[in-house]
Amino acid sequence: MSDLTPPVVILDKPQLADNIGAVARVMANFGLSELRLVSPRDGWPQDRAWATASGADWVLDGVRVFDSVAEAVADLNTVFSTTARPRETRMPVRTPRESMRLLYDDRASGLTVGLLFGGERAGLETTDIALTQGIVTIPIDPKHHSLNLAQAVAINAYEWRTLILDAPPPRFRAGDPPASNDLLVGMYEHLEKELDEGGFFHPPEKKPSMSQNLRVMLGRAGFSEQEVATFRGVIHALAKGRGRVLAKLAAKRGGEG
Amino acid sequence: MSDLTPPVVILDKPQLADNIGAVARVMANFGLSELRLVSPRDGWPQDRAWATASGADWVLDGVRVFDSVAEAVADLNTVFSTTARPRETRMPVRTPRESMRLLYDDRASGLTVGLLFGGERAGLETTDIALTQGIVTIPIDPKHHSLNLAQAVAINAYEWRTLILDAPPPRFRAGDPPASNDLLVGMYEHLEKELDEGGFFHPPEKKPSMSQNLRVMLGRAGFSEQEVATFRGVIHALAKGRGRVLAKLAAKRGGEG
Known part of the structure; x- marks a missing residue:
């Protein structure tokens, strides 16, 4: 036993x-x-x-x-x-x-x-x-x-x-263990916040089901703690990029005005 | 299924x-x-x-x-x-x-x-x-x-x-199927009746546990219907033999008396 x-x-x-x-x-x-x-x-x-x-x-x-x-x-x-x-x-x-x-x-x-x-x-x-x-x-x-x-x-x-x-011999997972759920939820919320700002959730009433589909899709990947950090880096980089593009656009418009 | x-x-x-x-x-x-x-x-x-x-x-x-x-x-x-x-x-x-x-x-x-x-x-x-x-x-x-x-x-x-x-492929029993429980109980009761008459259950208060042990012992054998009939023949033959011995004894005593 x-x-x-x-x-x-x-x-x-x-x-x-x-x-x-x-x-x-x-x-x-x-x-x-x-x-x-x-x-x-x-x-x-x-x-x-x-x-x-x-x-x-x-x-x-x-x-x-x-x-x-x-x-x-x-x-x-x-x-x-x-x-x-x-x-x-x-x-x-x-x-x-x-x-x-x-x-x-x-x-x-x-x-x-x-x-x-x-x-x-x-x-x-x-x-x-x-x-x-x-x-x-x-x-x-x-x-x-x-x-x-x-x-x-x-x-x-x-x-x-x-x-x-x-008590069969356990079949250990290959690689790193999955992250705990609070880290995953933090990652999802980060992603959703940035997507929201980027106008991804359109029409707005679809946001709940769209978010949920994203959580399920990403959840299946079983990210490790390290991979959660990596993915948050990805979100951040993409969002920052978008910010820079927006800043450029704003500057351009300012120059034109 | x-x-x-x-x-x-x-x-x-x-x-x-x-x-x-x-x-x-x-x-x-x-x-x-x-x-x-x-x-x-x-x-x-x-x-x-x-x-x-x-x-x-x-x-x-x-x-x-x-x-x-x-x-x-x-x-x-x-x-x-x-x-x-x-x-x-x-x-x-x-x-x-x-x-x-x-x-x-x-x-x-x-x-x-x-x-x-x-x-x-x-x-x-x-x-x-x-x-x-x-x-x-x-x-x-x-x-x-x-x-x-x-x-x-x-x-x-x-x-x-x-x-x-x-729906795994069934593992069929080898040989004849076991008898139904009413046939088995009939056989047990037959056996117990004859054993009772033969004075097997001694002391009498032990009869319930002795009968039960017999039922469990014999039950494990999984008798088929045919085997129940055979075993009842065995009980009958043994009991009849005892009857004949008793008759002889009685006759002998009668002759002596």
């Missing part, structure tokens, strides 16, 4: 405290322990969660609450979004078994890993999925795909535990 | 209608549909089950209720007992993945297959486990092994669905 730290579980906008407790319970069943909540609907802490956790109190006692998915995944390197209906088809979509294997390999390489789950009704927003490194889809019968939140966590946690009990 | 009929799910003495509904829901999630209940504590049907099944009504509408595990598994060839604490160590103990693979192979060979789950508190009785062909143990963290009933069903159902989506 491997003693790797298991994936962090992140619940985005969970609604029912009962479900949060049920999630804590199955996490404990399969040896997971770190739970993060993004904007729980009814606030936190809630007694009902402890009542339904069936003794898995240490999971609930350690819960950390965040205001956004971006903040909740900021320190993690590899996070997969769990969704029954993968709308964002430009991201890799994998089974729980394949996904846990990748998280296992990444964890064994020293990276921090996590699993993001949507709320009971709404599921995950595509902008939040775009912050993660892939999609996990549980093989549900399309005839009846309303899977309970705790069940979705259970299936993934079970696959994780099966894997660490087997 | 394979179109094999999925395993029958049998719940022994389930307590809460909510849990029965949650079981129906996860069965539907993973394409299972036949649910049997053995002596549900609060009777059947119960509205609460439909309320928690989240629309998986067809599973609940088709429920059949039995008075004993023996009756509930009578028509099935291969049934595995799911338990977190395998007390009956003389039976094969396997993971959900290994177990579903065996059920898949048996189902592909035309056998009928099922999964037996214990009630929320008590779990399965060893006499009922002895009626089945093996034990499935979900790899739970020993630090927190109170797994919710619906979660236990979910893990197994998920493994079944993963398997039929992959």
